[in-house]
Each structure stands twice: as C-alpha cells, then as structure tokens.
Amino acid sequence: MFSVLIDQFWSLTIAGVALGFIYVLVSLGYTMVYGVLRMINFANSEIFMWGTFGTIVTSRDIFGYTQTSAPATGGKLALVLISQLLMSMAVAGVTAIFVEYVAYRRLRAKGTNRLATLISAIGISIVLSELMRLLTDSRPVGSPRVLEKIILTEVWGANIRLDTVVTIFAAALIYFLLERFVKLSRMGKAIRAVSMNEDAAKLMGVNLNRVITTTFLVGGLATGAAGFFYITVFEYTKFNIGFTMGMAAFTAAVLGGIGNIRGAFFGGLFLGLLEVYASAVLGTQWKAVTVFIVLVLVLLFKPNGLFGEAVQTTRA
Amino acid sequence: MKIRNYWNLRDFGASIWENAGRPMRVAIVLISILLVGLLPFMGGSFLATPIASFDAVLVYPVGMFVLMSLGLNIVVGKSGMLDLGYVAFFAIGAYTMAILGTTTKLNTWEIMPIGIAFAMIAGVLLGIPTLRLRGDYLAIVTLGFGEIVRLVVLNSTWSKGPNGIANIPMPPHFGPLKFELENQRLFFWVVMAMILLTIWMIRRLTVRRPGRAWEAIRQDEDAAELMGVHTLKYKIWSFTLGAAVGGAAGVLYASKNLYIAPEMFTLNVSILILACVVFGGIGNIWGVIIGATILGYLPDRIRFISDARLLVFGLVLVIVMNFRPDGLLPRKKREKAIVKKGANA
Amino acid sequence: MAKIGKTLLKLDNVTMKFGGVTALNGVNLEVKEGEILALIGPNGAGKTTVFNVITGVYKQTSGIVNFDGISLGNQKRYQVTALGVARTFQNIRLWGDMTALENVITATDVHKKSGLVGALFGLPRARREEAENRERAMEILRFIGIDEYSDRLAKNLPYGVQRRLEIARALGTSPKLVLLDEPAAGFNPAEKVELAATIKKVRDAGYTVLLIEHDMSLIMGISDRVVVLDFGTKIADDIPSVVQNDPRVIEAYLGVPADAS
Numbered sequence: 001m002f003s004v005l006i007d008q009f010w011s012l013t014i015a016g017v018a019l020g021f022i023y024v025l026v027s028l029g030y031t032m033v034y035g036v037l038r039m040i041n042f043a044n045s046e047i048f049m050w051g052t053f054g055t056i057v058t059s060r061d062i063f064g065y066t067q068t069s070a071p072a073t074g075g076k077l078a079l080v081l082i083s084q085l086l087m088s089m090a091v092a093g094v095t096a097i098f099v100e101y102v103a104y105r106r107l108r109a110k111g112t113n114r115l116a117t118l119i120s121a122i123g124i125s126i127v128l129s130e131l132m133r134l135l136t137d138s139r140p141v142g143s144p145r146v147l148e149k150i151i152l153t154e155v156w157g158a159n160i161r162l163d164t165v166v167t168i169f170a171a172a173l174i175y176f177l178l179e180r181f182v183k184l185s186r187m188g189k190a191i192r193a194v195s196m197n198e199d200a201a202k203l204m205g206v207n208l209n210r211v212i213t214t215t216f217l218v219g220g221l222a223t224g225a226a227g228f229f230y231i232t233v234f235e236y237t238k239f240n241i242g243f244t245m246g247m248a249a250f251t252a253a254v255l256g257g258i259g260n261i262r263g264a265f266f267g268g269l270f271l272g273l274l275e276v277y278a279s280a281v282l283g284t285q286w287k288a289v290t291v292f293i294v295l296v297l298v299l300l301f302k303p304n305g306l307f308g309e310a311v312q313t314t315r316a
Numbered sequence: 317m318k319i320r321n322y323w324n325l326r327d328f329g330a331s332i333w334e335n336a337g338r339p340m341r342v343a344i345v346l347i348s349i350l351l352v353g354l355l356p357f358m359g360g361s362f363l364a365t366p367i368a369s370f371d372a373v374l375v376y377p378v379g380m381f382v383l384m385s386l387g388l389n390i391v392v393g394k395s396g397m398l399d400l401g402y403v404a405f406f407a408i409g410a411y412t413m414a415i416l417g418t419t420t421k422l423n424t425w426e427i428m429p430i431g432i433a434f435a436m437i438a439g440v441l442l443g444i445p446t447l448r449l450r451g452d453y454l455a456i457v458t459l460g461f462g463e464i465v466r467l468v469v470l471n472s473t474w475s476k477g478p479n480g481i482a483n484i485p486m487p488p489h490f491g492p493l494k495f496e497l498e499n500q501r502l503f504f505w506v507v508m509a510m511i512l513l514t515i516w517m518i519r520r521l522t523v524r525r526p527g528r529a530w531e532a533i534r535q536d537e538d539a540a541e542l543m544g545v546h547t548l549k550y551k552i553w554s555f556t557l558g559a560a561v562g563g564a565a566g567v568l569y570a571s572k573n574l575y576i577a578p579e580m581f582t583l584n585v586s587i588l589i590l591a592c593v594v595f596g597g598i599g600n601i602w603g604v605i606i607g608a609t610i611l612g613y614l615p616d617r618i619r620f621i622s623d624a625r626l627l628v629f630g631l632v633l634v635i636v637m638n639f640r641p642d643g644l645l646p647r648k649k650r651e652k653a654i655v656k657k658g659a660n661a
Numbered sequence: 662m663a664k665i666g667k668t669l670l671k672l673d674n675v676t677m678k679f680g681g682v683t684a685l686n687g688v689n690l691e692v693k694e695g696e697i698l699a700l701i702g703p704n705g706a707g708k709t710t711v712f713n714v715i716t717g718v719y720k721q722t723s724g725i726v727n728f729d730g731i732s733l734g735n736q737k738r739y740q741v742t743a744l745g746v747a748r749t750f751q752n753i754r755l756w757g758d759m760t761a762l763e764n765v766i767t768a769t770d771v772h773k774k775s776g777l778v779g780a781l782f783g784l785p786r787a788r789r790e791e792a793e794n795r796e797r798a799m800e801i802l803r804f805i806g807i808d809e810y811s812d813r814l815a816k817n818l819p820y821g822v823q824r825r826l827e828i829a830r831a832l833g834t835s836p837k838l839v840l841l842d843e844p845a846a847g848f849n850p851a852e853k854v855e856l857a858a859t860i861k862k863v864r865d866a867g868y869t870v871l872l873i874e875h876d877m878s879l880i881m882g883i884s885d886r887v888v889v890l891d892f893g894t895k896i897a898d899d900i901p902s903v904v905q906n907d908p909r910v911i912e913a914y915l916g917v918p919a920d921a922s
Contacts, residue, residue: 039452040452040453040455040456042455042456102634102638103634106638107637107638112637112641114451114452115392115396115398115451115598116637116641117637118398118451118452118455119398119590119594119633119637120633120634120637120638122400122455122587122590122633123591123630123631123632123633123634123635123637124630124633124634125630126587126626126627126629126630126633127627127630127631127634130624130626130627130630131627133626134623134624134627243463243583247456247459247460247463250456285467285470285471286467286471288463288464288467289464289467289468292460292461292463292464295456295457295460296445296446296457296460299446299449299453299457300445300448303449303453517781520780520781520782520783521777521780521781524780524787524791525770525773525775525776525780525787525790525791526776526777526780527780528759528763528766528767528770529767529770531756531758531759531763531767532756532759532767535756535757535758535759536754536756538718538754539750539754539755539756540756540767541737541738541739542716542718542738542739542742542748543742543747543767543768543771543830543831543833543834544739544742544743544747544768544770544771544834545739545767545770545771546739547739553777647758
C-alpha cells in the first residue's frame with residue numbers, strides 16, 4: 001500500500017505541488033470574498049468551471065486547434081497560452097461579478113438574513129452549472145493539446161514535465177501579483193479595511209459596493225487562472241467538475257485560515273500534496289472523502305486554520 | 317381592508333380554521349384527506365402527465381417531494397439551519413431497504429423503523445460535531461456529507477458499487493390491497509399517511525417546548541443560549557428528526573422503485589428539495605406542501621421543464637430569495653390576538 | 662426594603678484580554694443577595710464585558726467567577742442561566758417573530774424537565790409544564806406591567822415595552838441574579854422614573870440586581886452600592902453618596918457632569 005508512496009514519492013510531490021497551486025488560486029476566490037462579506041461564495045466552484053471552458057474555447061474555437069493538431073511551439077505557443085489564460089480569467093471574472101450582482105447585491109441592500117443569501121448563492125451556482133450542462137449536453141469536453149508535455153529532466157527518478165513546470169511557476173507568479181495588489185494598491189487597502197472593520201471603513205469613505213465587486217472580480221480572476229492551469233495539466237473539463245474542486249479549494253482556504261490570503265497559499269499547497277499522497281495510498285476514488293474528513297477535522301479542532309491568525313470575531 | 321384579507325391565502329385559510337368549531341375542523345380535515353386520497357383517480361383529466369403515468373407521478377416526485385420537504389423544513393425552516401446534504405438520509409434509508417430487503421426475510425414495514433433509525437444515527441453522528449459550526453460552514457459540511465455518502469456507496473462492494481441493487485421487494489399486500497408497479501395508488505396512500513404523520517409530528521412539536529426552542533435558535537441563537545436553551549441539543553433533535561423523515565422516504569422509495577443506484581442520490585436531490593421548501597415558504601408547512609406539489613408536478617406536466625428541471629429549480633432559489641424571500645405562503649406571523657383586540661376596541 | 666444577605670456572586674481578580682487589549686484588569690466584585698448593585702463607568706470601561714464574562718459569552722483570561730458557591734468557569738452559557746443568572750441586552754435582542762408571551766415562556770422552559778417525546782405524545786408532565794409555563798409567564802408580564810401586550814409580536818412592540826419585555830424574559834428563567842444592561846437607554850425622564858420603580862419592585866420580589874446604567878440620578882435613587890470601572894479597572898466601590906464625591910470617579914468622568922446621561 002505504502003510502497004507506491006515511497007517509490008513514486010518525488011513525482012507525486014511534484015504533481016502535488018502543481019495541484020496545490022491550482023488549489024491556492026481557487027481558494028483565493030473563497031478567501032477574498034469571505035474576507036469582506038464573512039460569507040462563503042458558493043458559486044466559486046462554478047466560476048472555476050466556466051473558466052476551464054474559457055480556456056478550451058480559446059484554443060479550440062479561436063485558434064482552431066483540434067485533438068489531432070500538433071502542439072504549438074515558440075512564439076505561437078506563448079501567444080496561445082497567454083490568450084487562454086487571459087480568456088479564462090476574463091470569463092471567470094465576468095461570471096464572478098455576475099454572481100455578486102445577481103445573488104448577493106440585492107439581498108445585501110435589503111439587509112436580509114444570512115440564510116436567504118446562502119440560498120440565493122446556491123441557486124446561482126446551480127444555474128451556472130446547469131446552464132453549462134445544457135450547453136454541452138452533459139458531455140465531457142476534451143482540450144486540444146497546445147503545450148506539449150515534454151519531459152524536461154529527471155530528478156530523483158521523477159519526470160519533470162513542461163506543463164507542470166509552467167503551472168507551478170506561472171501560478172506562483174499570479175499568486176504573488178495578487179498578494180501585492182491586495183497589500184499595496186489603494187483598492188487592495190480598501191478591501192483589507194473592509195475585511196477588518198466594515199463600519200469603520202464605510203465611515204472612512206470607502207465605497208462598499210465597489211470594494212465588494214472588486215473583491216469578487218479579483219477572486220474570480222484568481223479562480224479563472226486556476227481554470228487555465230487545470231486544463232493545461234488535466235486537458236479535460238465537464239459541467240460538474242466544480243463540485244470536487246470547490247470542496248477541495250474551500251478546505252484549503254479553511255486550512256489556511258479563511259479570509260487570510262497567505263493562509264490560502266499554505267492551505268492550497270498542503271492540501272494538494274495531501275491529496276496526491278492519499279490517492280496513492282488509498283486509491284483515487286477516496287480522494288474526495290479524504291478532503292472532506294480533513295475539512296471536518298479542521299473545522300472542529302482548528303476553526304481558524306492551521307496557519308492563519310484568527311479571523312472570526314466572537315459574537316456577543 | 318377586509319377584501320384585501322381574502323387575497324391573502326394564508327390568512328384566509330387561517331381565518332376559516334380559527335372560526336370553525338371542533339366538529340367543523342374534524343370535517344374539514346376528513347374531507348381534505350378524502351379529496352387528496354381520490355387524486356390518483358384523476359389521471360384521465362387535464363392533470364394527466366405525458367411521460368409517466370399520473371398515479372406514479374403522484375408518488376414520485378410529488379408525494380415524495382412533499383414528504384422530504386416537510387422533513388427538510390424541520391431543519392431549514394423551523395430552526396434555521398441550512399442542510400445541503402439531505403439526500404444522504406434519503407440514501408441511507410433507501411440502501412437500508414435495498415440491502416435488508418434483498419438479503420433478509422424482513423418486509424418493507426419491518427425495515428422501515430430500521431431505516432429510520434440508521435438515518436437518525438447518521439444525523440446524530442454528523443450533527444454532534446458540525447452543528448456547533450456557524451451557518452455557512454454547516455451548509456458546506458452537509459453539502460460534503462451528502463456527496464460522501466454517495467461516494468461511499470459508489471465505491472463499496474456491499475452496496476454493489478455503481479451497479480446498484482436490483483430486485484428489491486415490494487411491500488407486502490394489505491389484505492386485498494396489493495402493491496403493484498402498474499397501479500401505484502396504494503403507494504400514494506402510504507406516502508399520504510406518512511405525510512400526515514409528519515404534519516402531526518411537526519404541529520405537535522411546534523406549539524410546545526421544542527418548537528419554541530427552535531424558533532428562538534432560528535431568530536437569535538446567542539440570545540437563546542443565554543436564556544437557557546440547550547441550543548446544541550435542540551439543533552441535533554431538529555437535524556435528526558429531519559433525517560428520520562428523509563430515511564423513511566428512502567425506504568419507501570427503494571421499495572417502490574425496486575432498484576436503486578448511487579446516481580439517484582446526487583447533490584441535485586438536496587437542491588430540488590431545498591427549492592421546494594424555499595418556493596412554498598420556508599417554515600410554513602402548508603406553503604412547503606404547496607411548493608413541493610407544484611415543483612414536483614410541473615416538470616412532469618410540461619415537457620420542456622423536465623429537461624431543464626434543475627436549472628428551473630436553481631432560478632427558483634435565486635428569484636424567490638431576491639423578490640419574495642418568504643415564498644408563496646409566508647411563515648405564520650401568529651398575531652391573531654391583536655386582530656381580536658382591535659375589533660373590540 | 663429587602664434584607665441584604667450573603668455574597669451571591671463573586672469575581673475574584675478577573676482579567677479579560679482580547680489579543681493585545683485588556684478589557685478587564687484584575688477586577689474584584691461582590692454582589693450580595695438582595696441588593697441592587699450598579700456598575701458604572703465611561704464608555705469602553707468594560708462594563709458589558711463583565712456581564713459577558715459572568716454569563717459565559719467570554720471565557721476570562723484569568724481569575725475566578727463564583728456564583729452561589731459554584732465556579733462558573735466551566736459552565737456552558739445555558740447552564741449558567743439554569744444556575745440562576747439571567748440578563749438583558751444593551752441592544753435589545755428579543756425574538757422578534759414570537760409574541761411577548763412566547764418570549765417569556767421560552768425563558769421559563771429552562772427549569773422544566775419534559776422534552777421532545779413528552780411534547781410529541783402530549784404526555785401528562787409535558788401538558789402540565791406547558792400550562793405552568795404559560796401561567797408563570799403571564800404572571801411575570803403582569804408583574805412588569807406589560808400583560809396587555811402579551812399576544813403582540815415582540816418586533817411590533819413600542820420601544821419602551823421591548824425594554825421591559827427584556828426584563829420580563831430574564832425573570833422568566835427564575836434567576837437569583839438579574840443582570841440589566843442599560844435598561845433605561847433611550848428612555849425619557851418619566852419612563853426612567855417608572856423603570857426605577859420597576860427595578861426596585863424586582864428586587865423587593867426577591868431577585869438580586871446587577872445593573873449597568875449611565876443615568877446617574879437613576880442609579881443614585883435606587884442602588885444600594887455602586888462600583889465604578891475605568892479602563893477595565895475597578896476604581897471605586899461604595900454607597901452612592903460616597904462614590905458620587907470620589908475624586909477618582911469625578912476624574913474618570915471628567916467633563917461629564919454627574920447628572921448628565
């Protein structure tokens with residue numbers, strides 16, 4: 001049972017880090033929104049799923065790649081990949097703003113209870129996934145291979161493949177840029193101000209609606225980028241892939257301390273590795289079960305996460 | 317003012333009920349039961365459904381949806397906890413029936429209490445750790461739980477994995493009344509009896525201590541606890557009773573369908589039931605019944621909805637929450653005395 | 662006047678820290694049976710924090726809270742209530758969709774034994790307890806003088822009645838000690854006089870009262886003893902007339918005339 005883990009330790013680790021970075025980006029979608037609204041964005045999983053379709057549509061319908069065409073090289077490769085990434089981010093970003101507008105904004109203005117908002121968010125997430133199911137006729141959609149999966153080198157018996165390397169470095173870069181944005185930009189500061197104290201931020205002249213929309217947008221962009229990397233690695237998508245991804249990324253966010261951006265980073269990587277190792281030992285069909293057990297354990301024993309500081313405030 | 321009142325279906329119904337004496341009330345109840353009981357004979361009318369036979373539609377989805385919505389309403393409506401994994405309890409009931417029905421000599425009615433017990437045990441086991449969590453965490457954990465139960469039956473040998481379990485026995489006949497696939501009247505009457513039992517249970521509990529505790533928890537959980545309500549205990553009870561109803565529905569479903577497989581117990585079922593509760597009116601049992609009836613029936617009556625059933629239900633959630641958060645029949649406001657006092661003054 | 666008896670509640674060197682902020686710093690406090698003790702202090706002095714520590718909303722960082730011979734340290738919130746501590750809230754927290762009567766009945770449930778099974782099958786004990794609760798709750802509403810509102814939804818009640826209903830609901834739990842958090846907030850002078858009479862009446866009926874209030878004239882009129890908090894530290898603890906002239910208290914309230922509210 002464990003021999004698989006030992007034999008393939010390094011290749012599993014590399015796969016785990018790549019998967020981990022995808023989780024990092026999706027969990028940013030959860031964590032950013034949670035930070036300002038103190039509410040889970042239930043539709044984030046579907047925002048991700050729409051992003052994956054954006055990626056495939058770009059290579060397949062805009063650049064005309066098919067399952068049989070030769071992978072791109074050189075400048076063309078860079079152009080296609082960057083277009084795919086941007087398209088995925090754009091689709092996801094627009095979807096995220098749509099979600100905020102349709103499912104959250106009106107209820108927030110009315111000041112209804114949390115239950116209503118939760119139900120509304122779940123509703124929109126069902127609408128997004130069902131819409132895609134009807135559009136794709138419930139069928140999985142394969143991605144033409146744009147980036148050839150060349151083995152670059154071998155380290156400790158593990159193949160280092162080009163797509164993994166691209167994923168890890170590009171995802172890390174995007175994470176870094178987003179973190180800088182939240183830390184340094186004016187809008188980022190407003191977002192942090194709202195997540196610390198909404199009333200005070202409002203008194204200081206922060207436009208709450210704009211901050212919330214931006215937060216959804218930024219979270220959507222991160223999630224969309226994850227959609228691109230997901231396609232690069234797994235080369236396939238379906239209307240229902242959001243669920244498993246959402247569960248895992250949310251778990252990652254909670255692991256890192258939800259609402260905490262750096263927490264999402266550690267949580268995502270930790271979960272990516274854990275999932276890959278657990279699949280090697282227990283079999284891939286128990287992957288989701290492992291993730292769920294981790295989630296329940298963390299919520300029970302470390303509700304503020306393993307890495308982050310406390311975000312929840314005690315209610316009196 | 318008076319005319320306006322009659323436009324309000326809830327108040328209209330309530331006023332008839334309140335002004336009626338005991339014999340009148342008994343009569344209303346009996347006549348209603350009789351009328352609903354005669355529904356399976358209406359198959360030839362404008363109610364007829366194009367795809368499945370009308371009496372089958374009355375059992376599933378309509379009757380089952382009503383039953384499960386009433387169960388989920390105990391959790392979501394009465395105590396304000398969002399349970400997105402309700403399908404898990406339905407699945408546990410169904411698999412209990414399937415496994416015991418095919419491997420032992422027990423019949424449906426003997427398995428029923430066992431299925432309910434298993435669902436309740438699952439409810440307690442999930443509830444004890446998770447009901448301490450805040451609302452949205454609870455939602456996501458129950459969402460995960462529902463999926464986990466499906467994955468476990470999908471990947472286990474005792475449940476025959478993705479193949480599912482076939483040859484589940486039908487319930488034994490009641491004297492001359494036989495359960496049969498072609499004519500599901502009898503099933504409908506059984507579902508009706510279960511619905512009545514559930515309504516009785518909810519009404520009993522609502523007007524007494526448990527109902528008050530749930531109501532207090534729903535409105536302000538912290539205040540409830542500080543006023544001495546053992547919130548966790550009552551939340552677990554609410555969750556477990558909801559689970560019991562779901563489990564009972566599962567047992568009957570398996571025994572009616574004769575075959576079950578993991579794909580019947582996806583997250584979608586939880587969402588459909590939630591939509592029924594929300595559409596009819598969270599917290600109001602009559603609203604929930606009407607909501608579940610409409611949402612259960614329409615997709616079978618109007619063909620194009622049946623393809624996009626879930627899309628419609630998702631839209632229902634968003635639209636109802638945004639424009640009529642109380643649903644078709646809002647929660648009873650229970651301020652009757654004020655009306656009477658106003659009349660006297 | 663009720664007789665003042667033994668110590669009912671004792672806070673021994675209680676400290677409460679939130680991150681780097683010390684809300685309470687080694688507070689000692691004793692409430693004796695049958696007295697009305699007022700807890701005063703400028704905004705942010707830690708008054709409500711005292712209530713939150715007593716009722717178990719917060720767990721104190723250090724120190725001991727002892728109520729009627731029992732340490733409240735490990736008690737859950739509902740257990741604290743069952744032991745005989747009830748409170749009202751500064752920002753009214755009634756159950757708005759319940760009637761006034763139901764609000765109080767829900768509180769009276771705390772000492773009852775019947776549970777779910779009794780309610781479901783209408784067992785004799787459950788029926789008896791339901792009737793007892795209803796009667797007791799009605800009695801309390803009459804006692805507080807708001808029985809005419811018993812069938813109104815709490816959220817539709819006038820503000821003053823809601824404040825009184827909070828007190829009624831607290832009494833519903835049959836407490837030994839009632840914690841009132843600014844019960845006169847938003848009241849006009851006439852209402853304050855009426856409230857003062859009610860609080861006295863509550864005490865004379867055998868309840869001990871610990872009261873947070875800003876209105877000095879109200880406090881001076883009814884309390885047996887006044888404790889002053891400033892920045893989480895107790896700076897005075899004496900009969901009203903002495904506290905009123907304590908230079909440290911006047912300093913803490915500097916710029917705020919003693920009779921302002």
